[in-house]
Every structure is written in C-alpha cells, then in structure tokens.
Amino acid sequence: MKYHSPESFEDACAIAANASGTTRFLAGGTDVLVQLRADIVTPDDLIDVKKIAGVSEVAKSDDGWTIGIAVSGAEMSEHAGLHDEWPGIVEAMDLIGSTQIQGRATLVGNLCNASPAADSVPAMIAAGATVSVTGPSGIRNVAVEDIPTAPGQTSLAKDEVVSAVHLPRQVTNGGDAYLRFIPRTEMDIAVVGCGVNLVVEGDIITQARVSLGAVAPTALLVEEAAQAIIGTNLDDAALDKLAGAASAACNPINDKRGTIKFRTHVAGVLARRTAKIAYERARAA
Amino acid sequence: MSKIHVSTTVNGDETEFLCDPRETLLDVLRDRLALTGAKEGCGTGDCGACSVTMDDRLVCSCLVLGAEAEGKSINTVEGIAQGEKLDPLQEKFIEYAALQCGICTPGILMATKALLAKNPDPTETEVRYWLAGNLCRCTGYDKIIRAVMDTAADLRKAS
Numbered sequence: 323m324k325y326h327s328p329e330s331f332e333d334a335c336a337i338a339a340n341a342s343g344t345t346r347f348l349a350g351g352t353d354v355l356v357q358l359r360a361d362i363v364t365p366d367d368l369i370d371v372k373k374i375a376g377v378s379e380v381a382k383s384d385d386g387w388t389i390g391i392a393v394s395g396a397e398m399s400e401h402a403g404l405h406d407e408w409p410g411i412v413e414a415m416d417l418i419g420s421t422q423i424q425g426r427a428t429l430v431g432n433l434c435n436a437s438p439a440a441d442s443v444p445a446m447i448a449a450g451a452t453v454s455v456t457g458p459s460g461i462r463n464v465a466v467e468d469i470p471t472a473p474g475q476t477s478l479a480k481d482e483v484v485s486a487v488h489l490p491r492q493v494t495n496g497g498d499a500y501l502r503f504i505p506r507t508e509m510d511i512a513v514v515g516c517g518v519n520l521v522v523e524g525d526i527i528t529q530a531r532v533s534l535g536a537v538a539p540t541a542l543l544v545e546e547a548a549q550a551i552i553g554t555n556l557d558d559a560a561l562d563k564l565a566g567a568a569s570a571a572c573n574p575i576n577d578k579r580g581t582i583k584f585r586t587h588v589a590g591v592l593a594r595r596t597a598k599i600a601y602e603r604a605r606a607a
Numbered sequence: 608m609s610k611i612h613v614s615t616t617v618n619g620d621e622t623e624f625l626c627d628p629r630e631t632l633l634d635v636l637r638d639r640l641a642l643t644g645a646k647e648g649c650g651t652g653d654c655g656a657c658s659v660t661m662d663d664r665l666v667c668s669c670l671v672l673g674a675e676a677e678g679k680s681i682n683t684v685e686g687i688a689q690g691e692k693l694d695p696l697q698e699k700f701i702e703y704a705a706l707q708c709g710i711c712t713p714g715i716l717m718a719t720k721a722l723l724a725k726n727p728d729p730t731e732t733e734v735r736y737w738l739a740g741n742l743c744r745c746t747g748y749d750k751i752i753r754a755v756m757d758t759a760a761d762l763r764k765a766s
Contacts, residue, residue: 325611325628325674348672355670356651358629368628370675396664420740421718422655425664426671508739 323358327370331456331485334369339458339481341367347483348372349392350426352419353435371483380404387489395424408489409603410498410517414445417502420509430484436470436540439512443470443541444533445500448517451489457482467533470540496521497603501596502535503588505579512536513580516568516592518600525555527601532564537572537589544571547593556601564597565590615676617642618686626673633657635673636683644684644713648742655741658714659683665721667740684713687720696720696758705754707745715741719755727763731756 328334338345343366346354357363371377377392380401387404395415398404405412418427418441430453432442446466453469455462458481469476469484478484492498498519504510515535521528532547546567554560574585610625617640624639633650636642636659645668648654652670659668660682661675687694696716699705706712715738722729722737729737734755735748743751 323628325672327674327677348675351670351672351675352652355631355672359631359650359669364629370672372675394664419652420655421721421737422658422665422667422740423652423670425661425666508736 323365324367325370326367327373329373329375331371331374331483334371334374334483335457335481337367337369338483341480343367345369345480347434349377349428349431350394351431352423352427353431369483382491384491386491389429389487389489391430391484391486392428395419395427396421398429399424407492408449408498410500410519410600411442411445411449411451411489414500414502414515414517415442417441417500417512429487433466433469434476434478434484436472436474436476437511438470438473438539438541439515439536440470440541441500441502441512441515441535444515444517444535445498446487446489446517447533447541447543448500448519448531449489449492449498450519450531451487453484453488454486455482456485461485463488467541467543472539492607493521495523495604495607496529497600497605497607499596499599499603501592501599503580503592511579514574514585514588514592515541516589516596518593518596520551520597520600520604522601522604525605527551527554527556527604530597532568532593532597534568534571534589534593537574537585539573542571544568547571551597556597561594561597565594568593611674613674613677615678616680618682624673628672628674630673631669632659632661632671632673632676632681633668635676636668636681639673642683642685646710646713648710648714653740653742654711655714655718655738656711658717658741660717660721663721663724665718682717684716687716694720695761696723696754699754699758699761700751703750703754703757705747705750707743707747711741711743711745715743715751719758722755723759723762727759727766729755729759 346365377390502512502515520530530548550563569590646656648656
C-alpha cells in the first residue's frame with residue numbers, strides 16, 4: 323500500500339487517475355482503516371486528503387455553509403452557529419459512534435462509505451445539501467442523494483473526489499431534525515433513520531423534505547411524505563398520511579437488527595416524531 | 608516496501624520514527640516507541656483501549672495511521688503522571704479500585720482527562736455517554752463512573 327498526502331484536490335485526482343489497483347481516500351479513517359485492519363479492503367493507493375488547504379474549515383456566507391471534508395463530528399457539534407441553524411444535521415452526525423470516533427469521523431466519509439444506514443445522509447438530503455466533486459475536468463456540484471447508488475457503491479468516477487459539502491442557509495421559519503431507531507441507547511447502527519426539514523408560515527407548513535435511511539439500498543428522498551404535510555398544520559390527519567407515505571416508501575431488508583415488517587412500521591413512527599421536532603423548531607425560529 | 612519518515616511530538620517530546628504505510632499509530636506507539644500504555648483490544652475502533660489524544664482530540668490510535676501523526680501532538684497515558692506523582696485521576700482510580708484486569712484503564716483515563724478538560728462538571732449521564740466507547744469486559748463500570756465523578760468534584764474544589 324502506498325500512502326499519499328497531496329496538497330490539492332487536483333493532485334489527489336491525478337493520483338487516483340493514475341492508480342492501477344484499489345484506491346481509497348482517507349479523511350477520518352473510521353471506515354477506511356476498519357476495512358484495512360479487517361482485511362476487507364486493502365488499498366494499493368491510500369490518498370490522505372487532510373493536507374489539502376481548507377479541508378478542516380467551516381465557512382458561512384450569505385449563500386450557505388461550506389463544510390470542509392475533514393471536519394469531524396466533534397468539530398461540527400462544537401460549532402455553535404452550525405448547530406443553531408442545522409441542528410438536525412449536527413445531531414445526526416453526532417449519533418455516529420463513540421467520542422473517539424467523533425474526533426475523526428466526517429460527513430463525506432459517512433456519505434461515500436455508502437452504507438444505507440449512514441446517519442448523516444438523510445439529514446443532509448432533507449436539508450437539500452450538495453457536494454462539490456473534483457475531477458479531471460473540473461468541479462461539479464452534485465446533490466447528496468445522487469452520490470450513493472447501492473450499498474457500498476457511489477456515482478463517483480475513479481478519478482473523482484468529493485471536495486466540499488454545501489448546505490443552504492436555513493430560511494427564517496425553517497427547522498430540521500433527525501431521529502434514528504436503534505435497539506440500545508448508544509453505539510449502534512440505525513435500524514431506521516429519518517430526516518425532516520420544513521418551513522412554516524404561521525402554523526402552516528409551506529415546504530418540506532423528508533428522507534429515510536436504512537429502509538432501502540440507499541437513503542430515500544420521499545416526495546409523497548413531504549406532500550402529506552405541506553399545506554397542513556401537522557394535525558393528526560397529516561401525521562397519519564405522513565406515516566403512511568413513509569412506510570409505503572420502504573424497501574428494507576431483514577437482518578438481525580430488524581425485520582422488514584418492523585422497519586416499515588418504525589419508518590412511519592419515526593417520520594411522525596421527526597416531523598414534530600422539525601415543526602416545533604421551525605415555529606420557534 | 609519503503610518506510611515513511613514521521614516527525615511528531617509524543618507527550619511533549621519531539622520524536623521521529625520510520626513506519627510502514629499500513630502501521631497504525633497504536634502499532635508505532637507500542638512497537639517502535641516502547642509506549643505500551645495504549646492497548647489493542649479490538650483493533651477496529653469499538654473498544655477504546657487504545658485511546659490517545661492527537662492535537663488534544665480524543666481518538667482511537669488503532670484507527671489512525673502512524674503516517675498521520677506527522678506534525679501532530681500526541682498524548683498517551685504515559686504522559687499524565689508527573690514523574691512518580693500520579694495524576695489525581697489515577698489516584699482516584701486506585702482509591703475506588705476502578706479497575707480489575709486493567710486493559711481498559713489507560714483508554715478510560717485518557718478519555719476521562721479529555722472530558723474533564725472540556726467539561727469540569729459533567730453529570731453522571733454525560734460521563735456515561737462520553738465513555739460509551741470505552742468497554743470494560745470486567746464490567747467494573749460503576750466504580751469507574753464513581754471515580755470519575757469524585758475526581759471531577761475534587762478538581763472543582765481545588766480550582
């Protein structure tokens with residue numbers, strides 16, 4: 323295995339383009355190094371992206387937030403401004419692993435590991451997050467939901483690397499939330515995850531995005547679930563419709579952590595609870 | 608295979624080593640720098656026995672490559688006592704017998720030091736969540752938590 327630490331994304335892409343075997347990009351290493359240690363994936367070329375300028379920064383502008391690809395979960399949780407504006411995303415990221423893992427784990431690592439159960443991904447999708455993808459022909463902007471294509475698979479080409487995460491500015495009267503179900507209180511993988519981001523005018527929801535994790539091969543953006551609550555004040559009828567739409571969108575697997583029936587049911591329950599939190603946050607904003 | 612030359616700081620001392628690209632920081636600490644305080648439990652970031660700080664951030668040294676230590680400041684359990692004088696947290700772990708086999712102890716000490724530096728007055732719930740990534744297979748958690756809470760109280764009185 324060759325270890326590279328390029329100082330630009332262009333150089334990182336060039337290394338990846340010229341590599342003949344298995345390539346992995348290293349940010350926090352909480353998936354890549356586990357796979358290396360467990361002999362699941364031993365890269366021929368390991369490209370550490372943390373020496374690239376700006377990768378550890380969180381920047382806010384009028385257009386939105388740019389989160390560097392090496393910003394850890396712990397750094398996100400400590401960033402008061404980011405938590406105030408996007409509590410759902412920060413809380414989703416904070417659910418991943420232990421304190422030690424939080425010191426290293428990154429949003430982009432969580433995204434590109436492409437686990438269907440990645441906690442930060444439904445929260446990012448609900449928020450309308452995008453990523454910059456740097457490749458040989460320049461930088462393209464891609465919606466988060468278009469990165470994972472199947473468990474462990476992404477739409478990135480061999481010579482492409484995610485070079486930044488972009489969140490819009492949360493609008494006035496907007497709020498987001500993320501909840502997951504696990505069988506214990508800490509240190510487990512989502513059986514179902516749900517992210518909701520919505521905007522209210524008075525009591526009425528005017529915009530919404532609902533995303534589900536761990537109930538399909540990739541995280542889902544569920545348009546029917548959003549439509550179920552838009553134009554409502556999140557009354558019981560709207561919540562019932564939301565839960566029904568969320569459950570209907572599920573295409574989960576049976577495994578030791580949850581059956582298909584259980585996951586499908588819990589998706590509806592979590593969608594209700596998550597929407598209520600997002601709604602309260604939007605109304606308080 | 609060519610080795611990587613790394614310059615780093617360990618417990619305040621500037622250190623250099625050569626390592627294979629696949630070697631973890633834990634391997635380097637134990638096998639090249641003779642700092643065997645950090646332990647390998649699982650080797651996959653689940654148990655916390657290898658916890659150290661890197662630039663004051665608590666990490667599992669089994670999930671950091673030796674090469675990534677370049678230019679960083681690493682602190683291990685060997686650095687927390689002042690010569691023969693144990694750190695107040697170590698004293699308290701002995702007083703409470705907050706260890707049995709001791710494999711998890713270095714990691715728990717490092718994790719607790721990181722917590723108390725950030726939050727001198729944690730609730731028991733906060734301590735339990737913070738230490739959720741440090742597993743004790745002897746299941747001595749109750750004494751560990753009591754030792755941490757009492758150390759925090761003492762440090763607050765002393766400051």
